[in-house]
Amino acid sequence: MSLESLYNSVRDEISKVIFGQDEVIDFALAALFSSGHVLLEGPPGVAKTLLVRTIAAALNLDYRRIQMTPDLLPNDITGSSVYRDDTHSFEFRPGPIFTHFVLADEINRASARTQSAMLEAMQELHVTYDGVQRNLPEPFITFATQNPIEQEGTYPLPLAQLDRFMFKVLVDYPPADEEQRVLREHHATGGLSDPQRMGVSPVVAAEDIIGARQVIRDTIVREEVIGYIQRMMQATRDDDLLSVGASPRSGLMLLMGAKSLARFAGRDFVTPDDVKAALIPGLRHRVVLSPSAELEGVTTDDVLTQLMEAVEVPR
DSSP, X not given: OOHHHHHHHHHHHHXXXXXXXXXXXXXXXXXXXXXXXXXXXXXXXXXXXXXXXHHHHTEESOEEEEEOOTTXXXXXXXXXXXXXXXXXXXXXXXXXXXXXXXXXXTGGGSOHHHHHHHHHHHHHXXXXXXXXXXXXXXXXXXXXXXXXXXXXXXXXXXXXHHTTOSXXXXXXXXXXXXXXXXXXXXXXXTTOOOTTTTXXXXXXXXXXXXXXXXXXXXXXXXXXXXXXXXXXXXXXXHOTTEEEOOOHHHHHHHHHXXXXXXXXXXXXXXXXXXXXXXXXXXXXXXXEEOHHHXXXXXXXXXXXXXXXXXXXXXX
8 A cells, every 4th residue: 555545544534533633634644654753732622632542543553641740750651660579570561651652641741850751762762771771662653742831730841852753733723614513523422532433443554654654765855855954944043033943853854744745645756845834843843932032922933934935945
């Protein structure tokens, strides 16, 4: 099955439950098929958790959900050693991080120490306990949700930890017609929508994802497009409205996202439009506004939009 077919089959399953969030679904699947992790941010009640549960239901992979709370400890995620009387020795009991697909719900409610343990596992793809390195399953994908930072009782993720996420996607309220569809089709569930009960079937296996990642790596990127991405990265570093610009890793993640979108569209090459489509979700959490820009009420999305208009696009 081609990557385009895989993408369409997963989208068809998700559309049985999630309405009016096309952009969110596209970037969630772009990260899924290109070794990335996703941070979903939005107010409570806009189906962030339901979206991830629905994606999990469409994948034939092990899935675990971790509810992040202020009293959660790093060992609650990574696992710990337990003494066994029968063997008179300690045995490592893996934590919920040892799965293919993990949802870290409300990640900004966990303490900085617990966030670090979670995000280190995401970056290194292994857990070290008592000096022993234990690899996570392959593929390993993390989706994290967070409520906006203004909400009480939250711990903002530091920039170095945000950098672990390929995309930061803002989940907003759906358009009026789609919200009416939500009310029409979900009102009888009492707010307890179950993707399996709503007919979502697993259509993608672990080997499909591993194969898709190779296809994305093999996608053709012209020199002109590479130059365009580099100029965009440089523009973020030169802009007075940003105190921290995009790193070379940001450019790599942006390029991977653009390659995924190209394959979803049935192309084996990347266009500047693919780069533009991936730019804001790929960079909004990797750049930092200058104090003067914050005082003026400018957002990172505003600055990135202006840069896209200013940087010359290759023909």
